[in-house]
Amino acid sequence: MESEKSKPRERFAADSRRYLQHADALVRRLKQGSQKSEDIHELFRCIHSIKSEGSYLRFREVTSIAHELESGLDKARREITMLDKSSVAAIEQQLGKLQKAISDVNEPEADITGSQTPLFNMFEKKLLNEAHRRGDRFYRVRCQLDDKAPMKKARAYLILSNLEQISNVIRMQPPIQSTEDRVFLDLSFYLTADIREDAIYACVDIDQVTGAQIEILDFQPTGNILGAREALAIEAPSFFRISEQKITRLSEYANELNMALKELQLSPERGGIDLANTIDLSQNIIGELKSVRVSRLDEEFSRLEELATDISAQLGKELSIDFEGEHVEIDRRLLTILSDPLNHLVRNAIDHGVESPAERAGSRKPAKGSVQVIAGVKGERIEIVVRDDGKGIDEALIRRRSAELSHQIRKSDGLIDMLSRPGFTTLEEATDLSGRGVGLDLVVQRIRSVGGIVTVSTAVGKGSAFTISVPRGATYSQLLFFRFGKLLYALPTGAVEHIERLTQGDLQKDRKERIFYRRIPAFAADRPAVAATTPSLGRYAIVTSHLQKQACFLADDLLFEHDMPDSDADKLRQQKHRHSVRIGSEKREFLYLSPGAVVGS
CATH class of the missing domain: 3.30.70.1110 (Histidine kinase CheA-like, P2 response regulator-binding domain)
Known part of the structure; x- marks a missing residue:
């Protein structure tokens, strides 16, 4: 069994790979002349997130390079300056150094001997x-x-x-x-x-x-480079245990449904099939699958406890951290989405909230500070509270600081609105752990993206409590967004087998001018790609699979991944018109592509 100590490293490897790939896409856009402030903000956030996790794991070289890179980006986003070609080239060079440093720390801890090979970027x-x-x-x-x-x-x-x-x-x-x-x-x-x-x-x-x-x-052991899902957009699959009883029940439902559908297919005119029962069977399968996707919070709480212990030791603070509600069950994908926000809130509670032993002694508080993480179910929502007994937040100070940073303040703005403005910080100089004004705006953005809300209550000298509230019972799907031509498209990441950059000779055409990618039918959006009517063949091949049938979607740019409640994803599958998705403060229109419908056609 893997050691508990290896889990933060594995998490950093997966997270940093995802952040670097997104950063790489953003730099490509900057090189092409796109100077949107949102792209610079997003690039800054990627680097800051890498620095935060690297600092926690004490990866000094990673932290140092990321700190230097984000300092330059921070200046550009605050001064809203255009980046010239030399600046973009410098960012690209620094990004390469950061990628190399991360690759080095992600090597297996054992000495590389025999046939063991490193994890290639x-x-x-x-x-x-x-x-x-x-x-x-x-x-x-x-x-x-x-x-x-x-x-x-x-x-x-x-x-x-x-x-x-x-x-x-x-x-x-x-x-x-x-x-x-x-x-x-x-x-x-x-x-x-x-x-x-x-x-x-x-x-x-x-x-x-x-x-x-x-x-x-052998080429194959090097991270499975030839046939695995390319990390460019798709994370490696995760595995978890489910009971034999659940598997047996799913198999029974599937067999019954299969027999009923075959009978219906052979004898459509007889009408002797109980369609209502068939639908019930399919609903039972869906219900069982949803139950398999549910996880308790205890494993996430264990990770947060380890994080809190390390950060408090790093800061020289005495701390007790307590958890309640580890029995609460939550969708696994949603738990993955909540993991980073909880990470930020616990780190902030220790770094900004809990005082040093000397400060606490001066305030007549116990030397040991307290952080609590409390989860519970309230009606149709799950709430997770991160509470500390530290210095609290002075709202008047926050309003003054917002004015100094030239943030427009509305009378209706609450404390959480001001704290979560991009770039807001009360620190004059950034450290390895904080000071860039990034963490909380990412927390709020991430939680709102899944229909959740974040609130804060505080009392000066007594502490603060941040509450995350998300829909209960909701399950989530992940979509891959890409651009082909002038339009934005989305595919379910679960259907994507792998993604590769197109090279000369990858695409062929048959006698009818239909285009194939290594013998796999290629599609320009929802239509077969035909040489005469497809002027651009894209830069990437996104290979999907549905019922053992493969299709290749051509793409000019891979943009981002987005989590969506299954209820909304179901609506996408049923309707073919354009939809919109909110990414940060921006709404973008897109077309949903169903691999099953495309392959079936």
Whole structure:
């Protein structure tokens, strides 16, 4: 069984991959000349989120690079300045450094020996895919330097330079950017090439190299690069246990429904099928599946307890954290959505709310501060409260600070409205944990996106309580939004098998000019792609599967993922006209594409 300590690292790996991919898409838009302030704000938030999680896990290099990058973005978004080409290029370069630093900390903790390979990032996977298509071999080259050798980094650089002359070097470990000379004693290079091994040996055969080993690797173990869901837009599937009883019940319902439908198909004129019973069977299946998707809050509470313990130790604060309501059941997708907001609220309670032991002594409070996370069901909603006994929030100070930051304040604005304005902070200088004025606006935005609300109650000197309220019993689906031509489209991510960037030769056409992606029918939106009527073939192939039938949707840009209540998603499936989705403060029109309907047609 995996250790509890590995879970935050795994979470960081998944979260940072998602943030980096979104940041990469935003930078591409900036390079194309799109200078929307929303894109700069969103890019800033991605980097800030990476920095916050990296700081919590004490990944110093990740935190340092992210802090430097967000500082430049923070200036651009506050001054509302246009980014010139050199600024965008600098951001792209910093993003590359951040991606490399994250990739390094996401390596397996064990030493890389035998056939074990690192977790390659998105860019490296693309290089490996291209090499595989070319028919190149995939090598790992290890070499050791003499312990007494001077200028070890210079020798490592010489080997790297030699290898780059004859191959494509995908990864070097340790990275050449490392500053400590001693880390270059044992080197590993991952490269692709169509060359003989003796040519590789010649590259590493330099003065002070005491040993060298070459291993031919299989492309498949490198993060399953060839057939897995591409992390560009789709997260890896998660697994959880369900009872054998539930599986048996689902199988029984499915068998009965299958028999009834076959009978109906064979004898439609007899009308002897009890359609009402058939519908009941399908509803039972849906009900059972929804129950499988429900999870208790206890695992999330355990994660928050570990987070609180680490942050309080980092800040030198004494703290007790208590939980109530771990038995409350909630949709698993909704729990994933709530995880980041709860993370922010607990971090804020400790960082901003609970005082230091000295401050608490001056206020005649116990040295140990208190944070409570309380969950419960109220009518048709689930409420989760994060409460602290700290300094509280001075609303008059918040209003003055809002005015200093040139935020327009309406008389109707409540405390939560002011606190959740993008960029609001009472700190003059940012730290690794806070000070950018990002966390709370993300919390409110995320909760509102699923039909929830956030409220706050506070008393100066006594503490604050933030309450998240979301619909009870709601289940959620995730949609992938992409652009093809001038229109926005959405697909259910559950139907997406993988996504790949189109390269020359990927698309073919038959005698009737119909376009195929590697023998899979290609679609331009909801219609088959035909060479004569499809002027643009897009940049990406989104491969979906429905009842074992595949389809490929062409896309110019992959935009974002969005969580939607199943009740709203059902309406999308039933209606073909345009819909709108609110992303932040902006409404965007889109067309929903049903893989089942498209494949069926």
